[in-house]
Amino acid sequence: MDFTIQSALVPVEQGYETVDVQIVDGCIVAIAPNLNLVGTAVDGRNKLLLPGFVNAHTHSPEMWQRGMIPPTPLELWIAELYEFEPLDPEQLYLSALGTAVETLLSGGTSVVDHLVMVPGRELESIAAAVRAYREVGIRAFVGPLMQDEPLTASIPSGGVEREHIPYQRSTQESIAVLQEAILQFHKPDEGIVILPAPTGLQLSSDDLFEGFIELSDRYTLPLHTHLLETKAQQMLAHEKYGCSAVEHLQQLGFLSDRTSLAHCVWLDDADIAILAETKATVVHNPLSNLRLGSGIAPILKYLRAGVNVAFGCDGSASNDSQDLLEAIKIGSILHNVTDFDYRHWMTPREAVEVAALGGATGLGMADEFGSLTVGKQADLVLYDLKNLSLLPRTDPIGLLVLGRPTQAVDSVWVRGDRIVTNGSITTINVDDLRQNLFDRSQWVTNRQSTKIAQVEAHYRSVMNLPEQMRGYS
Amino acid sequence: MDFTIQSALVPVEQGYETVDVQIVDGCIVAIAPNLNLVGTAVDGRNKLLLPGFVNAHTHSPEMWQRGMIPPTPLELWIAELYEFEPLDPEQLYLSALGTAVETLLSGGTSVVDHLVMVPGRELESIAAAVRAYREVGIRAFVGPLMQDEPLTASIPSGGVEREHIPYQRSTQESIAVLQEAILQFHKPDEGIVILPAPTGLQLSSDDLFEGFIELSDRYTLPLHTHLLETKAQQMLAHEKYGCSAVEHLQQLGFLSDRTSLAHCVWLDDADIAILAETKATVVHNPLSNLRLGSGIAPILKYLRAGVNVAFGCDGSASNDSQDLLEAIKIGSILHNVTDFDYRHWMTPREAVEVAALGGATGLGMADEFGSLTVGKQADLVLYDLKNLSLLPRTDPIGLLVLGRPTQAVDSVWVRGDRIVTNGSITTINVDDLRQNLFDRSQWVTNRQSTKIAQVEAHYRSVMNLPEQMRGYS
Incomplete structure (x- = not known):
């Protein structure tokens, strides 16, 4: 449905301007003061209009475990995450709905879901998430999270010989699942993109990476993976490849202007130069990196080197919310303590550009959305500047x-379709969702982990931490 | 009015328990399952009951400048802050209301307001803030922000001789204003405490500190000040005292178990030992410290050394919100990147204790509020666990x-008085406040700073930053 947003505040080169914005067939056709009304009128007075942001890395099923796992580093945290029984696809549908709702109500119009699946029911799992995203109407990039190596292999050996039980799904099966998912669900014209997304070097063989690159080339799909989230992964990459993980991914041909890389905490200057050269995108997940103690990604260095950056919330078990505005705030101010020269610090306007255009760029779709530009699709968010939290009026x-x-x-529009009005999602019943999440869960009042204990001794030894067991320190 | 909160979830040593809580004459008189109903019944089902948190450091008038000042370090940021025309007391009343509302709706029941005043109208300014806090009903500790040295003196000289225009109000006048404020407004039995609170060593003479200590002793009042927020202040302290700021404050007699110190970013191990010995409290303002690039306060070291810690939002021009839950989240997870051994990391339960009991302890009032303890005053917050952001149910x-x-x-109660019901403030009209804040402000669409330029060259030289001017780098 065509519409015109009237008298909204938009950022321009010097400050702000009050403009009308015409949207026809889902695309922005004009932005200027005092335009003719086309289609329905939308009152933009005392509101700020911005391009929708991209939640450029998350794992929607982790919503079921949010708030639950104690503060521990990734390698132990993940052991605890895997301790839970596999979810059923209906649960995946609900957590995808929840992820979409929280993303939309914090300024996001796109989500990159690195999707954890129910083992043996992979296509059903993908179908459940895709169904949720289509119902809500958010633009979704669904990357089935696939590995072909077992969890124990993700911790550096430290030179100690260790045996690993082979992973449950073979490399070829994973590639076949991905190909089938592409054939069934990849509908870019309807806002659903399937993207090849190996878990990361810590759990994926070269064969898996290469099979996924081949599918990306064949169907012209963006690529996505985890990269150097932790110091342990940096150590592991050197054990595994004898070179840095970034060099290895470049050699495999994984890095291009449609590749996005989640985390990128432990890169050195040579690695940064490779990202700049290959035009790959860093997805910054600041809250997850703090929560897991992974480190502070060198974001100011990336920006100064010309590397494209986007923001993500990461999964709700490591953040534990899908509030994109929170990730943007912390993802910009956090770096002020990493560089004493404030001239390098990210401004709020730069943060907005990273969140919107940076996200679209990382998916190879900067020509289609990510800014208030005539000709682009209408992925738009209107903020109420009379809201108490945005008062008194200063710089919006x-x-x-x-x-x-x-x-x-x-209000939120995705590809010109309005899915939030007066602060409420209009496409699904959020009260039903809330009740469903409530009914299918129970408060954890005295949780004891058993899985952490199985890997903790080896982890502490490899990472040079004192030996005492947890609770006896 | 007496009441009983029925069937609320509360944390206990091992997990959670469902209990009733009886409140009589503003105090908690019993906590146990299945108690008799005393007074009015409050439905606590599917809700979490916690002690109210303390917003242990803020400057309420900065609400008028939130969102406005670009990312710059404190010494430049403050020049820009001071560029604004002095506010009138009516504006101070409104920003105190806004600070109270945001604090209450994020779990706070107490606020420590290091209050910026209108020059020459100090007592009117204090009266305006006190009136706001009494109307809302929040417990307030109002510390008139007083200095006796000019802003230019707050930047280290770097050995260069510099002339300073004397500060507008003399030391003795400041002490007299404070004494009068104590006589007029200090009503601890009604939830209003006046606390002596020099700005900090960077702007205060020893005479000012000593005069304030004397008033604190005479009226048994808590003390509060800024301490070593920035590296520049650490340098300045050595120029000024020839020893560390903490050693100097100890020599002055400023440090005791009712002293709270905002920021404490640049302390060394010897300083930490002094805080532990004197039982002074560190008020951690993590968001402000990031926003201004001040640094990451060594909070895990404080906790391990037995130093009491509390959380603050700091003023809204350096954060720019009074959301205490955000300060608690970032103030706990931020430190995971400062200590590789996760056994030292702050757990969510520890963070809640810092936020509530830590805050009360820093004000010398741990016996009166800050925990769910029979005999303490009922400063309580009830959280709705059916809220989407707290679902699915895991660890509350x-x-x-x-x-x-x-x-x-x-719901929120302060000293047993209910001031939030069903998520809404019941004591004041928040829509009127919103409209007032809107009407008395205007969007800043193209702000240019002039004051920063006046101090920037000296700041960059002293801090060893390259010389180019802002915008030409």
Whole structure:
């Protein structure tokens, strides 16, 4: 349905301007003051219009485990994550709905879901998430999370010979599942993209990477993976490849201008130069990196080197929310303590550009969405500047990025379809979702982990941590 | 009014328990399952009951400048802050209301307001803030922000002789204003405490500190000040005292178990030992410290050394929100990247204790509030566990601290008086406040700073930063 947003505040080169924005057939056709009304009128007065942001890395099923896992590093955290019984596809449908809702109500119009699947029911799992995203109407990039090596292999050996039980699904089966998912669900014209997304070097063989690159080439799909989230992974890469992980991915042909790499905490200057050269994108997940103690990604270095950056929330078991505005705030101010020269610090406007255009660029779709540009698709968010959290009136983008907006999203459109009105999702019943999440869960009142104990001694030894067991320190 | 909260979830040593809580004459008189109903019944089912948190450091008038000042270090940021025309007391009343509302709706029941005043109208300024806090009903510790040295003196000289224009108000006038404020407004039995709170060593003479200590002793008042927020302040302290700022404050007699110190970013191990010995409290303002690039305070070291810690939001021009739950989340997970051994990391439960009991301890009032303890005053917050941001059900405190709760506060009581019901403030009209903040402000669409330029060249030279001017780098 065509519409015109009237009298909205938009950022321009010097400050802000009040404009009308015409949207026809899902695309922005004009942005200027006092345009003729085309289609329905939308009142933009006292509202800020921005391009929708991209939640450029998450794992929607982790919503079921949010709040639960104690503060521990990734290698132990993941052992605890895997301790839970596999979810059923209906649960995956609900957590994808929840992820979409939280993303939309914090300014996101796209989500990159590195999707954990129910083993043996992979296509059903993908179908469940895709169904959720189509119902809500968010733009979704679904990357089935696939590995071909077991969890124990993800911790550096430290020179100690270790035996690993082979992973449950073979490399060729994984490639076949991905190909079938592409054939069944990849509908870019309807806002659903399937993307090849190996888990990461710590759990994936070269054969898996190469099979996924081949599918990416054949169907012209973006690529996605985890990269050097932790120091342990940096050590593991050197054990496994004898070179840095980035050099190895470049040699495999994984890095290009449609490749996005989640985390990128432990890269050195040579690695950064490779990212700049190959035009690969860093997806910054600041909250998850703090929560798991992974480190502070060198984001100011990336930006100064010309590397494209996007923001992600990461899965809700390592963040534990899908509030994109929170990730943007922390993902920008966090780096002020890493460089004493404030001239290098990210401004709120730069943060907005990273969140929107940076996200679209990392998916190879910067020509299609990610900015308020005539000709692009209408992935738009209108913020209510009369909301208490955005008052008193000062600099609207400063308030949005550096403040803590609470229910400040008034309206959201994805590809020109309105899916949030007056701060409420209109495409699904959020109260039903809430009740469903409530009914299918129970408060954890005294959780004891058993899986962490199985890997902890080896982890502490390899990472040079003192030996005492947890709780006896 | 007496009441009984029925069937609320509360944390106990091992997990959680469902209990009733009886409140009589503003105090908790019993906590146990299945108690008799005393007074009014409050439905606590599917809700989490916690002690109210303390927003242990803020400057409420900065709400008028939130979102406005670009990312710059404190010494430049403050020049820009001071560029604004002095506010009138009515504006101070409104920003105190706004600070109270945001604090209450993010779990806080107490606020420490290091209050910026209108020059020459100090007592009117204090009266305006006190009026706001009494109307809302939040417990307030109002520390008139007083200095006796000019802003230019707060930047280290670097050995260069510099002339300073004397500060507008003399030391003795400041002490007289504070004494008058104590006589007029200090009503601890009504939830209003006036606390002596020099700005900090960077702007205060020893005479000012000593005069304030004397008033603290005479009226048994807590003390508060800024301490070593930036590296520049650490340098300045050595120029000024020839020893560390902490040693100097100890010599002055400023440090005791009712002293709270905002920031404490640049302390060394000897300083930490002094804090532990004197039982002074560190108020951690993690978001402000990131936003201004001040650094990461060594909070895990403080906790391991037995130093009491509390959380603050800091003023809204350096954060730019008064969302205490956000400060608690970032103030706990931030430190995971500072210590590779996860056994030292703060757990969500520890963060809640810092936020509540830590805050009360820093004000010398741990016997009166800050925990769910029979005999303490009823400063209580009830969180709605059916809120989408706290679902699905897992560990309630994990969800609250590590997630991003949105409108999750259901009810708040301060000294037994209910001031939030069903998520809404009942004591003031928040829509009127919103409209007032809107009407008295205007969007800043193209702000240019002039004051920063006046101090920037000296700042960059002293801090060893390259010389080019902003915008030409």
